[in-house]
Amino acid sequence: MSNSMTVTVEKSLSNYPNLPFVTVTVCAPGTSTCDTIDHVLLDTGSTGLRVLASKLSSTTLAGMSREQLSSSGYYIDECSQFVSGYTWGSVRLADVELGSETASSVPIEVIADSAAGSAPSSCASAGTNMGTVSQLGAYGILGVQGQIRDCGQSCASSALPLYYACSGGSGCSTESAVPLTQQVTNPVSMLTNDNNGIVLSMPSVSDSGQASATGTLYLGVGTQSDNTLTSLSTIALDANFEFTATYGGTANQYSFIDSGTNFLYFQDSSLTQCTGTYSGYYCPSSVQTESVTFAPNSGASSSSGSYTGTFKVGNVNTLLSSSGVYAFNDIGVYGLVEDGLDFGMPFFYGRYVVITNESSSGAGDASAAFGSNGA
Missing domain, CATH: 2.40.70.10 (Acid Proteases)
Incomplete structure (x- = not known):
């Protein structure tokens, strides 16, 4: 289309x-x-x-x-x-x-x-x-x-x-x-039409990584049959397009989703970290599945809605040792970005991620929604 x-x-x-x-x-x-x-x-x-x-x-x-x-x-x-x-x-x-x-x-x-x-x-x-x-x-x-x-x-x-x-x-x-x-x-x-946001659909990828992954960006949200989705969990974003991500019992209110970031940035001292070349990355002995809950910040236009999802963390020494592999769903870095959890590209695989635009400049009423695309 x-x-x-x-x-x-x-x-x-x-x-x-x-x-x-x-x-x-x-x-x-x-x-x-x-x-x-x-x-x-x-x-x-x-x-x-x-x-x-x-x-x-x-x-x-x-x-x-x-x-x-x-x-x-x-x-x-x-x-x-x-x-x-x-x-x-x-x-x-x-x-x-x-x-x-x-x-x-x-x-x-x-x-x-x-x-x-x-x-x-x-x-x-x-x-x-x-x-x-x-x-x-x-x-x-x-x-x-x-x-x-x-x-x-x-x-x-x-x-x-x-x-x-x-x-x-x-x-x-x-x-x-x-x-x-x-x-x-x-x-x-x-755009004349389909101008109220985007839907990004990415397929699931192997925990060991893949050479490539192909998804679809749909322009508009709820404006055509291909960008109208059901069974989504929606949260309001604040004026900085951030939300609170509760992980490991800690509420991180400056968190955001960012397809332009290669990896996942979060802090978890219970996960083994790498040494040597990839110091600062995570290197658990086996792939770990972690749970996180997103909720609106107090500055968002709506306080309703939440989303609980999972993400994976693999051994970076093993993952990045494979040549010709560029799509990874489980590379994590120990640390925060601007005091928040940064849910980078690994978080998008196997999901629909919907982002609605603010209704006017500075309105602070944008939202994000998440769901499984089953791919």
């Missing part, structure tokens, strides 16, 4: 495991001047489309106008910050084709755009520059977190080290507030 996209976990461009890829087409607005970009990371932990400038033809890029602040006429450049580091690039308008549907004039980030020059020190201090194929492991990121704008009201009202007003291609260091409509935007929310 027109609202579906193939999702493939396979050998990444940097040999990273557990990266789900989709293909998107980026066009100069209102034209047929387009570039189809494969190996775009599908990320439920961020918002908006970001593509490497090197994957855009000169004619497509030239037709994608740079966003400018109406108050000053300065160009808008962005420092996107992730757990692993940052990307720096220009904010440009593009028509974005997802499946067979098109979102028109979407603000996207063009990573490593020469027109944006080098990242200012206030951005580079965020960590590793991810603006290369070797660091990103992909040609771009499609963020479908459920947030409509990637920063929202915080960046609309205050100058933060995320958006910058730049007069030219170098020496840009002026942090700036940016109106909501000019911030990098979740392209799903700008």
